[in-house]
Amino acid sequence: MTATAKKSFSIWDLANPTRFLSFADKLMPWLLGLSVITFAIGLYMTFFVAPDDYQQGATVKIMFIHVPSAWLAMGAYTMMAMSSIGTLVWKHPLADVSAKSAAPLGAVFTFLSLVTGSLWGKPMWGTWWVWDARLTSMLVLLIIYLGLISLWRTIDDPIKAGKASAILTLVGFVIIPIIKFSVDWWSTLHQPAGVITLDGSKVHSTILIPLLVMALAFTFMFIMMHMKIMKNEILRRRIRTMHMQAARRAASSQTGNKQ
Amino acid sequence: MSAMAALFKREIQLSVRVGGGALMGVLFFLIVVTVFPFAVGPDLNLLARLGPAILWIGALLATLLGLDRLYQADQEDGSLDLLLLTDHPLEMVVLIKCTAQWVATGLPLVLAAPLLSLFLNLEPIGIAAVTATLLVGTPALTLIGSVGAALTVILRRGGLLLSILILPLTIPILIFGVSASIGAVTDPAPFTTPFYILCAISLLMLIIGPIASAAALRTAQE
Amino acid sequence: MQLIVKGLSCIRGGRPVLENVTFTLDQGKALVVTGPNGIGKSSLLRTLAGLVHANAGTLTLKGGDEELNVGQQAHYFGHADAIKPALSLKENLDFWQSFYGQPTRTAYEALSEVDLGDLTDMPAAYLSAGQRRRLSLSRLLVCHRPLWLLDEPTSALDAASEHKLEILMAEHLKEGGLIVAATHAPLGLLDPDRLHLGREQIADPFVDETTALSDQPQESDR
Numbered sequence: 104m105t106a107t108a109k110k111s112f113s114i115w116d117l118a119n120p121t122r123f124l125s126f127a128d129k130l131m132p133w134l135l136g137l138s139v140i141t142f143a144i145g146l147y148m149t150f151f152v153a154p155d156d157y158q159q160g161a162t163v164k165i166m167f168i169h170v171p172s173a174w175l176a177m178g179a180y181t182m183m184a185m186s187s188i189g190t191l192v193w194k195h196p197l198a199d200v201s202a203k204s205a206a207p208l209g210a211v212f213t214f215l216s217l218v219t220g221s222l223w224g225k226p227m228w229g230t231w232w233v234w235d236a237r238l239t240s241m242l243v244l245l246i247i248y249l250g251l252i253s254l255w256r257t258i259d260d261p262i263k264a265g266k267a268s269a270i271l272t273l274v275g276f277v278i279i280p281i282i283k284f285s286v287d288w289w290s291t292l293h294q295p296a297g298v299i300t301l302d303g304s305k306v307h308s309t310i311l312i313p314l315l316v317m318a319l320a321f322t323f324m325f326i327m328m329h330m331k332i333m334k335n336e337i338l339r340r341r342i343r344t345m346h347m348q349a350a351r352r353a354a355s356s357q358t359g360n361k362q
Numbered sequence: 363m364s365a366m367a368a369l370f371k372r373e374i375q376l377s378v379r380v381g382g383g384a385l386m387g388v389l390f391f392l393i394v395v396t397v398f399p400f401a402v403g404p405d406l407n408l409l410a411r412l413g414p415a416i417l418w419i420g421a422l423l424a425t426l427l428g429l430d431r432l433y434q435a436d437q438e439d440g441s442l443d444l445l446l447l448t449d450h451p452l453e454m455v456v457l458i459k460c461t462a463q464w465v466a467t468g469l470p471l472v473l474a475a476p477l478l479s480l481f482l483n484l485e486p487i488g489i490a491a492v493t494a495t496l497l498v499g500t501p502a503l504t505l506i507g508s509v510g511a512a513l514t515v516i517l518r519r520g521g522l523l524l525s526i527l528i529l530p531l532t533i534p535i536l537i538f539g540v541s542a543s544i545g546a547v548t549d550p551a552p553f554t555t556p557f558y559i560l561c562a563i564s565l566l567m568l569i570i571g572p573i574a575s576a577a578a579l580r581t582a583q584e
Numbered sequence: 585m586q587l588i589v590k591g592l593s594c595i596r597g598g599r600p601v602l603e604n605v606t607f608t609l610d611q612g613k614a615l616v617v618t619g620p621n622g623i624g625k626s627s628l629l630r631t632l633a634g635l636v637h638a639n640a641g642t643l644t645l646k647g648g649d650e651e652l653n654v655g656q657q658a659h660y661f662g663h664a665d666a667i668k669p670a671l672s673l674k675e676n677l678d679f680w681q682s683f684y685g686q687p688t689r690t691a692y693e694a695l696s697e698v699d700l701g702d703l704t705d706m707p708a709a710y711l712s713a714g715q716r717r718r719l720s721l722s723r724l725l726v727c728h729r730p731l732w733l734l735d736e737p738t739s740a741l742d743a744a745s746e747h748k749l750e751i752l753m754a755e756h757l758k759e760g761g762l763i764v765a766a767t768h769a770p771l772g773l774l775d776p777d778r779l780h781l782g783r784e785q786i787a788d789p790f791v792d793e794t795t796a797l798s799d800q801p802q803e804s805d806r
Contacts, residue, residue, distance in 0.1 A: 191577070243530050250527045257517055266581040267513045271527060274509055274574045278531050281563065285534035288559075292541060292551065347599055368682030372671070379670040440664025443635055447655045448684060584596075584636055 120337045123197060127330045134327035141320035148313035165223040167313055171321035172216035173237075176244060179209030179325070183251075184276040187269035197333070199265035200340075202272060203255055204332035208325060210248035217241050236290035240283050247275050261340060365450055366458050373462030376435075387424045387467040388474045394420035395478045406483040413482035414492050414543035418536055420478075421471050421496055425503040426528060428467045430521035432459060432511040433579060442515075442583060452576040460501075460508050460571065468500040484547075491546030491553060495539040495560060502535050502564040505571030512578035534563055585611045585647035585730055587654070587762055592641035594624075594631050601627040605641070607779055614753065614763040619781035625766035626662070628781070629733045632764060633660045648730060658731040663739075665720040669709035673700060673719055676708055681726040694725040698748065713740045721749065724756075732756060734765040 149167045156163035183205045189198025220238055221231050232238070251268055258264035377384065398416045399409060409416075436442040445455055475496050479489040510528035514520025541556040587609040594602040601624040609615045617625050630636040632643065634655030643654045667676055677691035695701045698718040703711075711719060717740045724732060732753070738746050746769065753763055765776075 243533060246526075246530045250523075250530065253523060254513065254527060257514075257523060263516070263581055263584070267578060270574050270578050270581070271509070271513055274506075274570060275531065277566075277570060278506075278534070281534045281566075282530070285537040285559075288556075289537045289541070351599065365683045365685065368679050372668070372675070372679045375675065376668060376670055438664070439668070440662055440666040441668070443633075443660060443662065443664070444666050444680070445683070446635060447633060447658065447660055449652055449656050450683075 120197060120200075124334060124337060127334050130330065131327065134323055134330070138320055138323035138327055141316060141323055145313060145317040145320045148316060153310050153313045154307075162223060162226050165219050166310075167317045169216055169219035169223060170314060171318040172212045172219060173241065174318060175321055175325050176209055176213035176216050176241065178322075179205045179212060180244065180248075180272075180276070180279070183209065183272050187272040187276075190265055190269040191273070197337075199262070199269070200333050200336045201329075202269060203265065204329055204336055206248060206252050206255065206268075208328055208332070210245060210252060212321075212325075213241055213245040213248055217245060234290070236287045239290065240286045243282055243286070244279070247279070251275075261343070365448070366454065369455065369458045370462050373459055374466055377463065377466035384466050384470040387428050388470045390427065391420045391424045391471050391474055392478065394423060395481060399481075409481075410483040410485070410488075413479060413484045413488065414495075414540050416482060417475055417478060417492050417496070418499075418540050418543070421475070421500060422503060422529075422532060422536060424471055425468060425500055426507050426510075426525055426532075427521070429463070429504070429507040429511045430514070430524050432463055432508060433515045433575075434511070434520070437515050437582070442579065446580075446583060452579060453572040456508060456512075456572045456575045456579070457568075460504050460575075463508075464501050464504045468504055472496045472500060488543065488547040492543045495542045495557065498557070498560055498564055499535050499539040502560075502567040503532060505564075505567040506531055506535075508571050509574045509578065512575040512582070515579065516582045535560065538563065585645065585760065585762065587731060587764070588642075588644045588646055589632070590642045592628075592631060592643065593639050594627060594636060595639050596627065596636070602631060602638075605779075605781075607777070609762050609764065609777065611647075611760050611762060612757045614757060614765060614776040615779055616776040617764065617766040617779045617781060618768070623781045625781060626735050629660070629662070629735050629764065629766055632731075633658055633733050635660070645731065654731065657729055658733050659724045659729045660733045660735075661721065661724060661737055662735045665716050666723070667708050667711075667716055667719055670707065672705050672707055673711075674704045676719065677722060677726050680723050684727040684729070686728045687726060688728045689725050691722075691726060694722040695719070697725055697752065698722045698745075714742060714745060717741055718745060721752070725752070730761050732761060732763045732765075734763065734767070736767055737765060738767055738769040 145167070149164055153164060153167070155161050183202045186198045186202035186205065189195040190202060217238065220241070224233060224235075224238075225231055251271060254271060255264050255268050258267055395416055398412070402408060402412065433442065436445065446452065472493060475493045476489050479492060484492065507524070507528050510524040511520075513527065514524045517523065538556040538560040541551070542553050542560060545551040545553040545556060589605060589607050589609075592602055592605040593600065605628060607615065617628060619625055627636060631638050632654060634643075634653050645654050645657055648654075648657050671679070673695055674691045677694060681687050681691065689697070692701060692704055695704055698721055700715060700718055700722065703715075708716070708719060721737070734753075737749060741749060753765075757763060763776075
């Protein structure tokens with residue numbers, strides 16, 4: 104991992120936290136710019152291009168926040184699962200940092216999709232919450248995120264915590280599709296009448312394009328925040344290392360005097 | 363006696379002698395089932411409808427709550443170190459420990475289920491269905507719970523965290539277990555489909571459980 | 585048989601606990617590891633046992649079983665007693681004998697060696713601290729493993745038991761065994777090799793660079 108050949112830049116060079124930090128610093132303004140621009144376009148299209156629904160009125164525009172949040176909620180977990188493989192198989196020092204940083208983001212986006220879903224549902228269903236398959240799956244995903252975050256927080260040693268969380272993330276990655284499947288089964292068993300579903304093929308382009316732009320904007324924002332959190336985590340670990348070195352240096356100078 | 367048979371015998375001896383593991387689990391199960399009617403009322407028709415769900419929730423909680431010491435006891439007294447110093451695969455050790463744990467705590471729950479079903483006014487076919495689903499499903503609960511027990515092995519008070527981590531992952535087992543039980547008594551709903559899916563999930567846990575638990579134990583042991 | 589350790593290094597929680605430990609131990613010899621507290625004596629023994637993964641260096645038991653690693657041919661006798669209070673003394677020993685294989689003495693013979701022969705069928709819960717330590721020690725006698733790794737073996741032992749331990753160690757060496765012990769006790773009978781771990785061995789130019797630790801790959805497990 105101490106890449107000596109600096110001739111060609113490869114993705115593996117980012118394994119080095121120092122190099123990653125400078126790379127992240129260079130990338131940050133670009134990501135910020137891209138997210139501001141895409142958000143500006145996306146929000147403009149949301150408010151002025153996308154039509155109101157003939158039944159739901161302007162409420163339908165919650166979708167432009169709700170759907171990208173839900174996508175990112177699942178995307179963040181996929182990313183954590185890939186990072187976990189990096190932690191367990193290649194012992195990549197940044198993989199663990201990446202997974203740990205993605206967890207709170209994933210939880211926030213899951214929460215956001217639940218809240219927007221609930222706000223959207225209130226005028227539709229007349230209640231803040233229904234045990235609909237999608238909402239229920241998202242709620243379970245939120246609980247899994249929160250469980251992972253608490254596992255990270257309870258184990259003191261960051262490396263042990265990273266590995267334990269990586270194992271749980273991967274177990275979850277295998278089981279989450281089964282949970283999704285079982286919740287769908289359960290939902291159809293109890294609610295044969297279909298609730299509002301977004302039928303992909305029927306979506307008109309005046310809705311689809313703003314949706315995709317918003318999804319892009321959310322993704323840029325996600326990447327930017329993820330890098331920022333990773334940077335903080337790396338710096339936090341450096342401080343921890345420096346503290347330990349200081350303690351050790353003090354200890355060795357003491358025994359040095361005695362001998 | 364082979365190494366794994368010796369391990370199985372030791373685990374059974376320990377769970378029978380320490381704090382009456384099997385009895386405590388069944389007692390907890392009994393109390394959960396007893397408390398439910400106080401919450402929902404003594405209406406026998408309602409209880410018959412909720413019966414499979416109540417029994418499954420009771421079994422789920424009784425299984426998970428008994429798991430936090432599965433590896434912790436061995437970790438604390440140094441036995442876990444010594445269990446690692448052989449060429450027996452740790453996955454196999456985990457599987458044997460889980461089997462013993464299930465025989466000592468899960469199987470008694472399955473055996474108690476028919477008796478407790480009577481309190482909930484289940485009809486005979488429903489009793490058979492609930493018992494069958496518990497027989498197939500509780501090993502899966504033990505195996506997935508074992509992952510949680512291994513992840514929290516170094517934490518002094520890991521019991522609560524274990525439940526937080528593992529309960530969401532047991533949702534499919536709960537859904538198909540209860541669905542199959544209800545399917546056996548309610549006419550249009552099928553019994554076999556959810557029952558087979560439940561079997562498939564149990565078999566999958568038979569693979570995931572030992573591998574993930576062993577990985578977690580190795581991490582903790584470093 | 586010869587234990588060869590070359591350049592053994594180990595990092596725990598971002599902190600180097602062993603740096604470049606090298607020694608060779610011949611058949612029938614003991615190595616006494618000394619040094620101030622917290623210098624890594626326990627870590628050295630755990631690394632030799634394979635319980636802690638070494639970041640660098642090699643470990644070989646020349647003339648041992650090719651298919652097993654060093655830890656699988658070693659008895660590890662650490663601070664924890666690995667005793668189950670609910671089992672009798674004999675059951676405790678029988679388990680490790682079956683689990684490890686290669687039996688040498690029966691449980692009764694081993695217990696007699698450490699003066700616990702009269703208590704064979706008593707639950708281990710009733711033992712005093714010193715007796716527990718001796719029971720734990722008798723585990724080394726029920727099955728054969730060429731290398732003994734002893735971490736402070738004399739702690740909680742009285743003078744007579746300590747003398748007994750020296751005799752057992754001498755017997756093991758005479759039979760061609762090897763011993764690595766971290767201890768302050770003189771162990772006069774054995775004429776051991778000595779290894780002193782001091783601060784100077786830990787000091788290393790690498791780790792003074794602030795970024796060095798976070799830039800290194802994490803310590804890996806097997």
